[in-house]
Structure formats: C-alpha cells, structure tokens
Amino acid sequence: MALRLCPSFSHPLIASSVSVRTTRQIRRCSIRSCIEPNDSRKLVLEVKEKLEKEYPSLPVGRNGRDDEDMIFWFLKDRRFSVEEAVSKLTKAIKWRQEFGVSELSEEAVKPVAETGKAYVHDLPDVDGRPVLMVVGSKHVPLEFDPSDDRKLCVFLIEKALSRLPTGKEQILGIVDLRGFRTENADLKFLTFLFDVFYYYYPKRVAQVLFVDAPIIFKPIWQMVKPLLKSYASLVKFCSAETVRKEYFTPETLPASFRD
Known part of the structure; x- marks a missing residue:
C-alpha cells in the first residue's frame, strides 16, 4: 500500500545548505x-x-x-x-x-479498594487528564491474593480511561511514596503494572509521578528500572509541592495533598 512519505532533500547542493536543526526536524517526521x-x-x-x-x-x-x-x-x-x-x-x-476485564466491577474489587491503596481521583489534572492514584504506604504484599490486587489495578485503569474527555488520549499516574517502608515493596506488582500499560494499554499513560520517594525506595527502583525499558522514561521523581503547584489547581487537588 502506497503511503505519502515525509519530504526529503535529494539534491546535493540543496542538502548541503540544510541546517542541522532542519535536518533533525525532518528525522523526527514520523509515519x-x-x-x-x-x-x-x-x-x-x-x-x-x-x-x-x-x-x-x-x-x-x-x-x-x-x-x-x-x-x-x-x-x-x-x-x-x-x-x-x-x-x-x-x-x-x-x-x-x-x-475477564469486561467482568470487573466496583463490587468485585471492593475489599481491596477499601484499603485506599489505589483509586481514580474525582477531578482531572491541569491538562484535563484523568488521574490514577496509588498510595504506596497502604500496599501490603500478600495482604490480599495477588490476583485481587491485579484486578483492582486493571479495573482502575479502565475507569480512568472511561473518563477521558474528548480530545484527550492519556491519563496521569501518581504514586504517593510518602511513608513508604520496606514492607510495602512489591517488585512483582510494580512490574505487572508497567507490563499492563506496555502490552495492553500502550501509550495510555502520559507520565507517572513518584512523589517524595524515600531513600529505601532507590534500590528498589534500580532493580525495576531495567525491566521497564523505554517506559522508565515516563517516570518523574518529584515532591508533593510540585504536584500541588504544577499538576492541579487548589480546587482540583487530591485531598491527600492538601496537608
């Protein structure tokens, strides 16, 4: 099938006069x-x-x-x-x-959801994106069957995507690491989360904020980062103050960040 290709410079005299900046712009021109x-x-x-x-x-x-x-x-x-x-x-x-994605429901994930470890914020961020919130300090591995945690994860992704307004295609993920301790670490679940986004919801998450990550989280991140490959670039470490100032207005700010 013939596609219209990006324009290029073929004449050597013209090509030699093209600036580096213009050349880079051409290279970035994608299919x-x-x-x-x-x-x-x-x-x-x-x-x-x-x-x-x-x-x-x-x-x-x-x-x-x-x-x-x-x-x-x-x-x-x-x-x-x-x-x-x-x-x-x-x-x-x-x-x-x-x-069984289509069979997931509020009732099905209720016991895990009631822990408050993850939820979809009621209001969008400053760019109009639905926000998926994860509270690291409330996640205790094996408190529930791993499959229950995964079901909650997928249910919330579906819920966030269902709230995409016209013209928006991606959601924002916020992982609140305030109060995070060693016993909250769950490499398997973190890897599952990114695998789900890569294989089944590609390019649906615009950015993932790791908020106020403690020192004990750094070695965990170093182990997980290589597994995420290009998706690791979506992660931004930031402070709670950055979340307040750059991602929400006073009216839309999640309650946990109003302290």
Whole structure:
C-alpha cells in the first residue's frame, strides 16, 4: 500500500545548505504524522480483515477484533505496521478475554479498594487528564491474593480511561511514596503494572509521578528500572509541592495533598 512519505532533500547542493536543526526536524517526521487520513482508514480495515481471517475465534464488539478505534490506537502504537499491530492486538484481546476485564466491577474489587491503596481521583489534572492514584504506604504484599490486587489495578485503569474527555488520549499516574517502608515493596506488582500499560494499554499513560520517594525506595527502583525499558522514561521523581503547584489547581487537588 502506497503511503505519502515525509519530504526529503535529494539534491546535493540543496542538502548541503540544510541546517542541522532542519535536518533533525525532518528525522523526527514520523509515519504517524505524515500518513494520510484515507491511508490510515485503509490500514485499519486491513488489520480488521486480517484479524477476522487469521483469528476468527477472537471476540468482537467493544475492545474486540473489529473495534476500529482500538485497532487504530494499536496501529499508532506500532507506527502503522500492520503485522506488528495484528500481533500486539491479538495478544491484548486474548489477555482481556482471559483476565475477564469486561467482568470487573466496583463490587468485585471492593475489599481491596477499601484499603485506599489505589483509586481514580474525582477531578482531572491541569491538562484535563484523568488521574490514577496509588498510595504506596497502604500496599501490603500478600495482604490480599495477588490476583485481587491485579484486578483492582486493571479495573482502575479502565475507569480512568472511561473518563477521558474528548480530545484527550492519556491519563496521569501518581504514586504517593510518602511513608513508604520496606514492607510495602512489591517488585512483582510494580512490574505487572508497567507490563499492563506496555502490552495492553500502550501509550495510555502520559507520565507517572513518584512523589517524595524515600531513600529505601532507590534500590528498589534500580532493580525495576531495567525491566521497564523505554517506559522508565515516563517516570518523574518529584515532591508533593510540585504536584500541588504544577499538576492541579487548589480546587482540583487530591485531598491527600492538601496537608
């Protein structure tokens, strides 16, 4: 399928006069930004037909193999590679089915949610993004079955995404590490959280704030960071004061940061 490619300079005299800055801008021009609307529509249909032909047993409907919005999102994530999008989508749809994402409910996760260890803030941040809050000091590994913690995690991601306003595509994650102690450390769950975002909700989180991380958290981060690969760049260590001043207004600030 022919796509409109980004413009380039082929004449040597012209190329020699191009500034370094302009050259860098050209290099940053991606297929995503240069693809025509009609071409993207064709690619969505191509993925859709391929999934129907090769994976007919996959569910259909919302978040299924024929969900064109979902297909388009995964195409963007895979830089409009049909083969890569099909591969990642297939894995994601199978996971949703096996995990029982559509069956999760407030009642199903209520016992774990009542600990207050994680929740979706009622109001968006200054950029209009839904906010997923995690309170590290309230998480005690093995207090609940690990599967219950994972269900709460996925339920809250779905809840945050359901609150995306028109024009917004990503959420903000805040991990409050005030009062965090060694007994709160859970490498498996932290890895699960980032795996979920990478494989099943790609590019849905804009940034993850680690707030007031104590010294004991640093060696934990050094162990987890290599596992996160490129997603580690989404993490920003900051203070509670930064959260107050840069991410919320006095009216939208989470109660736990009003102290």
